[in-house]
Structure formats: structure tokens, C-alpha cells
Amino acid sequence: MKTISNRFALMAVSLTLGMSLPPALAAEGDMDPSTSKDMPMDNSKDMTPDKESGTAMKEGAMEDNEMAETMKKDAARTTAFADVTELVAAIEPVSGSNVKGSVLFEKVSGGVKVTAKVGGLEPNSKHGIHIHQFGDITAADGTSAGGHYNPEGNDHALPTESKRHAGDLGNLEADDDGNATLTLTVDNISLTSGKDPIVGRAVIIHEKADDGGQPTGNAGSRIGAGVIGISSPGDDSGESAMAK
Numbered sequence: 001m002k003t004i005s006n007r008f009a010l011m012a013v014s015l016t017l018g019m020s021l022p023p024a025l026a027a028e029g030d031m032d033p034s035t036s037k038d039m040p041m042d043n044s045k046d047m048t049p050d051k052e053s054g055t056a057m058k059e060g061a062m063e064d065n066e067m068a069e070t071m072k073k074d075a076a077r078t079t080a081f082a083d084v085t086e087l088v089a090a091i092e093p094v095s096g097s098n099v100k101g102s103v104l105f106e107k108v109s110g111g112v113k114v115t116a117k118v119g120g121l122e123p124n125s126k127h128g129i130h131i132h133q134f135g136d137i138t139a140a141d142g143t144s145a146g147g148h149y150n151p152e153g154n155d156h157a158l159p160t161e162s163k164r165h166a167g168d169l170g171n172l173e174a175d176d177d178g179n180a181t182l183t184l185t186v187d188n189i190s191l192t193s194g195k196d197p198i199v200g201r202a203v204i205i206h207e208k209a210d211d212g213g214q215p216t217g218n219a220g221s222r223i224g225a226g227v228i229g230i231s232s233p234g235d236d237s238g239e240s241a242m243a244k
Contacts, residue, residue: 128219
């Protein structure tokens, strides 16, 4: 037994050191002595960390952390908006008009209630009113607000049609004094989350009536604009921003 143990120990040492086995031992182990030197037992690679793999793992962990942080911020924004029940757009004149007023958006059962009160219009006239894509009203003619808000890709239509732009709110109709009031409830938008949210976008009042034609109702230039923002809590923003 001792001889056999010594032989196995010698084989193990020889293989570990990359040495050729003596012919007798190679025969006993069913090994070819001419090839044993080509089969070293080098475990150094298994024992040495892969620097590139380590770097990749660190970079992957950093990306995961950044993604988690972004998700956390998005969740915080969603939570901050969760209790919002009113938005308001304070309408200011563009293109040299005298148009002023406000549009209030209220979360109600079945959708969003829109209440617009606008003054400075041409007496006894109709004016298209739409939600536009961007909350950017820096251009003197209001064109920086982009086109109609239409995330669903529908054709333009009046509010009587179920398939229309999300921003299609129809027309304001001015009285003898150039003041107009519009109230309607729509179910194709939401305030801050859900289907086609409108917070941060813009309300545009147009020079002419929206006739429902393509692509945007033939309503002419833009004469009033306001960014849709969150109403001040405890304040009837709709009334405070209305035309007087």
C-alpha cells in the first residue's frame, strides 16, 4: 500500500510542476509520457481575478445604481403629482393681440372638466382653442408651442367626435364685449398621469374659428397662449386668472 501511495504522490507532484512522468508511472496511469508534458495543471488563471471582468462588473453596478436613482426620482415626481386635482393656464396675448384670461382643468368623474374664460376677443366672433404640444410660449407669435397635442396620432376634429387630437377643445364664442366662456368635460386626456397627461403643455387661442377641417381646423394665427401648470392649493385659480 505504501508503494502505491508513493507512486500516486509522485504522479501528483509531477503533474502539478508540469514535469513529464516516468514511463512506468505513465503506463500505470494510462498516460502517454510523450504527451504528459503538454498537459500542465496550471490553476493560476482560476486563482487570479479577471481585471476586465471586475471593471465590467463595477460599471454594470454603477449603471444599475443610476437607473435605480432615476426610478426613485420618477416615483417621487409621480407621488408629488398624485394629489393634483386642478391645473390652470393663464392666457397672455401673442401676435400683438389684447387676449387675456385663463383655462382651468379639473379632475372629475369621467374625465377632465375644462372651464375657459377669455377676454379681449373680437366681439361676436369664434376662436379655436387647443392644447398644444410644448409649454414653450417664448415666440412672439406663439409658434414655439408646437402643433396640436396629438399623442394618439388621430385626425383633427371637433369635441363632438370621439376620435380627435387630445388637444382639440373646439371653439370659444365671444359676446358683444369680446368675452367668451367655455365649459366642457372631455375623457381623452388626464391632468398629470394616465392617458395623455397635459401638465406642462400649452393652451393656444386662435384668430379664427376651428371648422373641424384638416389638418388643424383652419383656425389661423395664434393670438393667446398660456402654459398649463399646477393650481395653487386653496386658491380658486380659475377665478383669479379669469379675464375681467
